[in-house]
Amino acid sequence: MINFEEELKKFHPSPEVEEAVDTIYNQDLTDMADLLVKLIKDSQQQEQE
Amino acid sequence: MLCYQCGCPLSEHDFCTSCGADVTIYKKIMYTSNMFYNDGLEKAKVRDLTGAVNSLRQSLKLNKNHIEARNLLGLVYFEMGEVVAALSEWVISKNLRPKKNIAGSYINMVQSNASRLETINQTIKKYNQSYYYCTQGSKDLAIIQLKKVLSMNPRFIRAHQLLALLYIDSEQWERARRELKKCLDIDRNNTIALRYLQEVDAVFAKEDASGNRPRAKRDDTVRYQSDNEVIIQPMNVKEPRKGSFASLINIGIGLVIGLAAMYFLVVPSLMADVRGEENQKVLEIGSQLDEKSATIVEMQRQMEALEGEKDKVEQELQGYVGSNGTLETIDNFLDVVSAYLEGGDVVQTGAALEDFAAKVEIDQMSQAVRRLYQAVFAAIGPELGTVYYDAGTQALKDELYGDAIANLEKSVFYDAGNVEALYELGNAYRESGDVEKALEAYQKLLELFPDSNRVKRAQRYVDDLSQD
Numbered sequence: 001m002i003n004f005e006e007e008l009k010k011f012h013p014s015p016e017v018e019e020a021v022d023t024i025y026n027q028d029l030t031d032m033a034d035l036l037v038k039l040i041k042d043s044q045q046q047e048q049e
Numbered sequence: 050m051l052c053y054q055c056g057c058p059l060s061e062h063d064f065c066t067s068c069g070a071d072v073t074i075y076k077k078i079m080y081t082s083n084m085f086y087n088d089g090l091e092k093a094k095v096r097d098l099t100g101a102v103n104s105l106r107q108s109l110k111l112n113k114n115h116i117e118a119r120n121l122l123g124l125v126y127f128e129m130g131e132v133v134a135a136l137s138e139w140v141i142s143k144n145l146r147p148k149k150n151i152a153g154s155y156i157n158m159v160q161s162n163a164s165r166l167e168t169i170n171q172t173i174k175k176y177n178q179s180y181y182y183c184t185q186g187s188k189d190l191a192i193i194q195l196k197k198v199l200s201m202n203p204r205f206i207r208a209h210q211l212l213a214l215l216y217i218d219s220e221q222w223e224r225a226r227r228e229l230k231k232c233l234d235i236d237r238n239n240t241i242a243l244r245y246l247q248e249v250d251a252v253f254a255k256e257d258a259s260g261n262r263p264r265a266k267r268d269d270t271v272r273y274q275s276d277n278e279v280i281i282q283p284m285n286v287k288e289p290r291k292g293s294f295a296s297l298i299n300i301g302i303g304l305v306i307g308l309a310a311m312y313f314l315v316v317p318s319l320m321a322d323v324r325g326e327e328n329q330k331v332l333e334i335g336s337q338l339d340e341k342s343a344t345i346v347e348m349q350r351q352m353e354a355l356e357g358e359k360d361k362v363e364q365e366l367q368g369y370v371g372s373n374g375t376l377e378t379i380d381n382f383l384d385v386v387s388a389y390l391e392g393g394d395v396v397q398t399g400a401a402l403e404d405f406a407a408k409v410e411i412d413q414m415s416q417a418v419r420r421l422y423q424a425v426f427a428a429i430g431p432e433l434g435t436v437y438y439d440a441g442t443q444a445l446k447d448e449l450y451g452d453a454i455a456n457l458e459k460s461v462f463y464d465a466g467n468v469e470a471l472y473e474l475g476n477a478y479r480e481s482g483d484v485e486k487a488l489e490a491y492q493k494l495l496e497l498f499p500d501s502n503r504v505k506r507a508q509r510y511v512d513d514l515s516q517d
Binding site: 011012020029032 | 054070071075082109110111131134136137140141169170173176177180181183184207210211217218241244248
């Protein structure tokens with residue numbers, strides 16, 4: 001049986017148009033390729049040391 | 050695909066032909082990102098929007114520079130009513146690739162229509178308001194608000210879900226099912242909607258098995274919000290219907306009242322307007338008539354004056370014109386002049402000139418006549434003045450002052466340079482007792498002939514007469 005209170009917790013307010021800028025700035029754009037490049041560079045640095 | 054280290058295009062080898070970097074894992078990441086994009090595209094094509102969102106997000110987590118995946122994710126968000134999320138994806142996409150990017154068109158499409166953007170914003174605000182109503186326990190208000198939201202944006206998935214949840218909570222199973230179906234029409238694999246629908250179907254199945262189909266709980270009231278007030282309108286109360294005959298009677302009474310109002314209120318006003326206009330026209334015509342009458346009277350007066358002048362001129366002309374049509378007066382004048390030139394008497398000539406001057410106005414005559422008249426006058430003037438002077442002095446000696454004054458006046462008239470005549474004229478007036486005329490004659494002498502030998506006496510007479 002569905003519990004209304006529990007289900008309601010899964011909903012959240014929708015960002016308004018005025019908040020679009022904040023939404024864009026707060027978005028984490030780090031992807032797997034970035035992580036890979038970082039790992040490779042770190043390993044290269046360790047090798048050099 | 051470009052090398053992550055130097056940016057050169059990668060070949061089929063597992064290393065960069067430019068910088069020699071190992072790109073084996075990098076290529077696998079890129080391929081996996083593309084695979085998720087393809088999966089997301091397939092899901093979006095069959096309206097599995099939730100699945101498409103998940104796949105596209107995976108694709109972007111692997112490769113944030115996958116512009117097509119990001120644009121498609123924005124489109125899917127837009128279709129689900131998540132406009133702000135869609136705009137965010139498109140803006141990021143546009144920043145990553147400023148040129149040859151369809152995201153710019155999408156952004157312009159949304160932003161160019163200000164009223165549409167405002168409607169979208171209002172929809173989001175109302176959804177948030179209804180969410181807060183839910184958290185505060187005002188479920189009825191939340192339902193009303195969500196209905197408004199969905200009337201403005203029927204594709205808002207989250208609003209459908211929340212409304213369905215509220216219906217389920219209030220055991221309005223049929224309505225909940227309807228909302229869930231609408232939600233699934235937009236997003237066929239929406240997990241929440243499917244789960245709720247499963248719950249609703251279970252309730253229906255349970256009731257079907259017991260033979261007691263659940264009926265939708267009927268709302269006895271309709272509630273809606275107007276500004277800060279909640280209006281609650283009962284559903285089952287109906288206005289009492291009246292019979293059609295009574296309606297006809299009411300319509301008839303209304304018509305009669307309307308006609309009466311028209312007759313008593315509108316018609317008198319119209320009549321007054323018409324009468325006012327007629328009176329105005331009558332006044333205008335009257336004033337025009339007065340002006341024309343005054344003009345006629347003035348013209349009659351001018352005509353009478355002209356006729357009088359015409360009669361006068363005709364009479365004068367008759368006096369001038371003789372029986373044979375020539376100007377008789379001028380003929381007579383010419384006769385007098387001819388007689389004088391042939392050795393005529395100066396006295397007769399003078400008398401004829403006086404008669405001519407009395408009959409006509411010398412100044413109005415032609416230049417030739419005027420010159421002839423002046424020439425004759427100048428010729429006979431001194432001689433005639435002497436004749437009248439002699440007669441005047443003789444009459445003065447005889448104490449016939451009237452004759453003396455008449456002759457001396459003529460002498461002065463014909464011979465204005467005769468100082469003796471003027472002196473004797475003053476004496477004649479003085480002797481006759483006409484002091485004023487005597488003074489006038491003496492003063493004229495003093496003025497015109499200041500060097501004359503008569504000046505001293507004239508001055509003495511003037512002094513004596515002035516003292517008297």
